[in-house]
Amino acid sequence: MTGKPKLWVTRRLSDATLERAARDYDAVINFDDGLSSDDDLVAMSAQVDAIIPCHSERFTAEIAKKLDPRLKIIANHSVGVDHCDLPALKARGIVVTNTPDVLSDATAEIAMLLMLGSARHAAEGDHLVRSGNWDFWSPSFMVGKQVTGARLGIVGMGRVGQAFARKARGFDMDIHYYNRTRLPPHQEHGATYHASVESLLEKADFLSLHCPATPQTTGLMNAERLALLPAGAVLVNTARGALVDESALLAAIESGHIAAAGLDCFVTEPGGNPSFSAHRNIFMLPHIGSATVRTRDAMGFRALDNVDAFFSGRTPKDLL
Template structure:
């Protein structure tokens, strides 16, 4: 098995019948094994492949497909430079705000994502952040690690009750509905805001609120699950955060740009917002380091889908999409039809 000069990727000199692709992200063992078995080309191994190198590899190995993820920008400039033989690009994510859809459509490039397979685990992580933030688990953990457990009064270290409270879900897609199901298990009242009301069979016992402002005023908890678009950027901002009841808890496991972080930090510092659980940040992997100094924040590094089962399913779904397109069949999960 040959190696690239830069030891970034493994090359598989397979028969011509195998589809050729470049995989710019390191994949879990199960997905890597299928790459080696069923595909030829360049596959990231020791570290991720950057955009410039990926273009060179696509050309060098006459690849017809690109496998990437949300940290890799498929913007208009990059799409314009893709070799003409590249037919499909599969993002190992459900969100696609890193893809210039108009540019891809104009070029005739098929782009796919991975809906469904990460729904449950991302909802689990969102609800974990909700519980952790509400019950001050990061502070409790640090107290024990500092060996600072001492006598406390009954009024010390109080969190926010979760069961029986009202949660507002912004974005009632697959993940939002999965969070609603988990919330109902805690006897929570579920309100949701979306572009339109869902059919009753999909509402998961939730009550549709067309007016976001009116919903926020009733929510002890608010959880974000909408896509990031120009219309949803900073949907929670200084004004809308101010509509939450004092002592509310904010959870974001969708996209960092949905929250105006400066306003959230101010609310957390003042105590008007009791706590936040954040898995995503604006500008990640860089993030506002002030969050680290706030004791009332539960932080995670965008790991909503990070379970063995889910990451395997995501990678394999990408390969299923690529194999379909390169064999002349329709994509399973195209971003547009």
């Protein structure tokens, strides 16, 4: 290859990331920040050597078949890669990477915000004051669920799950977790391991989801599993919307079995689930778990590090 490799950045990433991309590559940058269609992905694959996409671009098996041989690497600006059909892309000889490690604390912060906010009626309270309708107070007014000392269940004790557990220990929470493999004792820090999700759910006054979306975890929190949670439990999801059966969650909220939910991700994104809006005990954010300046810079630089390594003849650090 002569000259700089041509790189397509599909969304408007952080300023520092875009400056570096423009400096080191023949960069095509989507400053308008609009979504790319399937046809765009196919057409651009014939014009560039590398793509830095976000979770919003979906590289399905069908799309993978149509990608031009010129495209050599997809360096995702995300940890999750459920938007990429990895076997299909590998079959086309396309390298795929992600950005682990750098967004764990930012996402864990949002999980903590959602847990506290949903437990203590943040959405309802904010609406009441903001609308000018706060005209009453009593000891029984907006009584919520206390986080300090409560039992916390974590599904998925990877980087984000562990970061969330560290923060939850500051609230003296009794931490329980399920993971595909048990952590070594020095990483558990006293947390109780459960060999099954079902065993964990029975102990979880608060449940926080931190596992990837896979065929095995899609619909993980269905009606049967939600029913295993203690009455009055709170559900938090900052991982992927596909983990939760949204109809089942609505039914559990409406019955009162689930006291509240804090959600940063939804089955349909952008947009979310309009049916959730009728329930002030569902505290919602628009998938902003990693949205801090420091983390966005780190994610963009990690993606570029992987592209740099590939075109330097080295194995990218985050090769999938």
